[in-house]
Amino acid sequence: MTDSVTGANRKDTHLRNVNVNRDFKPDLIGDLRYAASGDGCPKCGKPLAEVHALELGHVFKLGTKYTEALDVKYLDEKGEKKTVIMGCYGIGVNRILAAHIEEHHDAKGMVWSKGIAPYSVLLITLNQSDPQSAKIAGEIYETLSAEGIDVLYDDRNERAGVKFNDGDLIGIPLQVIVSERNLKEGKLEVCKRFNKETSKIQPEELLAWIRNTLAEIS
Numbered sequence: 001m002t003d004s005v006t007g008a009n010r011k012d013t014h015l016r017n018v019n020v021n022r023d024f025k026p027d028l029i030g031d032l033r034y035a036a037s038g039d040g041c042p043k044c045g046k047p048l049a050e051v052h053a054l055e056l057g058h059v060f061k062l063g064t065k066y067t068e069a070l071d072v073k074y075l076d077e078k079g080e081k082k083t084v085i086m087g088c089y090g091i092g093v094n095r096i097l098a099a100h101i102e103e104h105h106d107a108k109g110m111v112w113s114k115g116i117a118p119y120s121v122l123l124i125t126l127n128q129s130d131p132q133s134a135k136i137a138g139e140i141y142e143t144l145s146a147e148g149i150d151v152l153y154d155d156r157n158e159r160a161g162v163k164f165n166d167g168d169l170i171g172i173p174l175q176v177i178v179s180e181r182n183l184k185e186g187k188l189e190v191c192k193r194f195n196k197e198t199s200k201i202q203p204e205e206l207l208a209w210i211r212n213t214l215a216e217i218s
Ligand SMILES: [Zn+2]
Pocket: 041, 042, 043, 044, 045, 046
């Protein structure tokens, strides 16, 4: 190209009548594109594979850019002054949470893995104004807490549908549902958030069910 227009490394600024070799010398001339799956590896020639990944942390070698500017020196074994080579690393705590949700969710909301879940168990009453439900749920909350199980108790006076939707949205791994109908049969309903599999159990079986299920899910 002759007399071309280029950027000038400054916003909204362009240079006209630029000529290669007269105004600048290219470091490299070639056909460039992003590597794609199946391209040959530049080192061994084998086909490259493409995988989806997320950056959770990183390490940068900063070299002597800042230590030279700040005159940071050390003495080596011969007593000579040398400039410190600097590096830094970072890990994205909030990014880990965001990445986890991106990988583990469904149409209803988040699905926490047990190792990262803020609570292991969500306890829901379907009718908080029913004294029996509130009493049983309160006892379950106390028992589980005393056993060292992290439990979030939804004791709001909300409709059952709202509580179920919120429970699925926040994605706590195990749900324990206290309803008047099931209490009449002496039962509790339990649900695994990741596959929405529900079952009815006796209150005495609850602790064992929670322990066993937490051991078997990821
Ligand atoms: Zn290779």
